[in-house]
Amino acid sequence: MRVITFGTFDVFHIGHVNILERAKELGSYLIVGVSSDxxxxxxxxxxxxxxxxxxxxxxxxxxxxxxVFLEESLEKKAEYIKLYKADILVMGSDWEGKFDQFKSICDVQYFPRTEGISTSQIIDIVKHHVEV
Structure with a gap:
C-alpha cells in the first residue's frame, strides 16, 4: 500500500514525526508533499x-x-494522489472532513494531532521569549 500526506513541516517537531511514522505504518511506501514557500x-x-x-x-x-516532492498547489491534490498511485491519504485531524472528496480515488484517514505541540505555538513562544 502506498500512503501520501501533505504539510508545510516548518519548525519540525515531534508532532510531525508522529504523524509521518503512523502514516508509514499503514503501508509499505510513504510519499510526502511539502508545501512550497x-x-x-x-x-x-x-x-x-x-x-x-x-x-x-x-x-x-x-x-x-x-x-518527497514539492506541493505547489492545493488544487492539485487529486493529481498528486493519482501521480504517485497512493492508496491512502493521511492528514491531521485539524483537517477532518476537508479531504473527503478524494475518497473516490483513495482511502482517506485523519490522525489526531499530538497534544500540546504545534508549529504556530513554537513560533509564538520563541517570538515572545527572545530578548531584544
Missing amino acids: QLNIKKKGRPPIYSQSDRLKIVESLHCVDK
Missing part, C-alpha cells in the same frame, strides 16, 4: 521559517519517508 504564504499569510529546500531535506532524511 509560495503555497505557504498563500495558506498562512507568511513565509515559512525554514526554506522549502531545507524543509524538503529534513523530511527526506527521515527513515520512514520514501519519497
Whole structure:
C-alpha cells in the first residue's frame, strides 16, 4: 500500500514525526508533499521559517519517508494522489472532513494531532521569549 500526506513541516517537531511514522505504518511506501514557500504564504499569510529546500531535506532524511516532492498547489491534490498511485491519504485531524472528496480515488484517514505541540505555538513562544 502506498500512503501520501501533505504539510508545510516548518519548525519540525515531534508532532510531525508522529504523524509521518503512523502514516508509514499503514503501508509499505510513504510519499510526502511539502508545501512550497509560495503555497505557504498563500495558506498562512507568511513565509515559512525554514526554506522549502531545507524543509524538503529534513523530511527526506527521515527513515520512514520514501519519497518527497514539492506541493505547489492545493488544487492539485487529486493529481498528486493519482501521480504517485497512493492508496491512502493521511492528514491531521485539524483537517477532518476537508479531504473527503478524494475518497473516490483513495482511502482517506485523519490522525489526531499530538497534544500540546504545534508549529504556530513554537513560533509564538520563541517570538515572545527572545530578548531584544
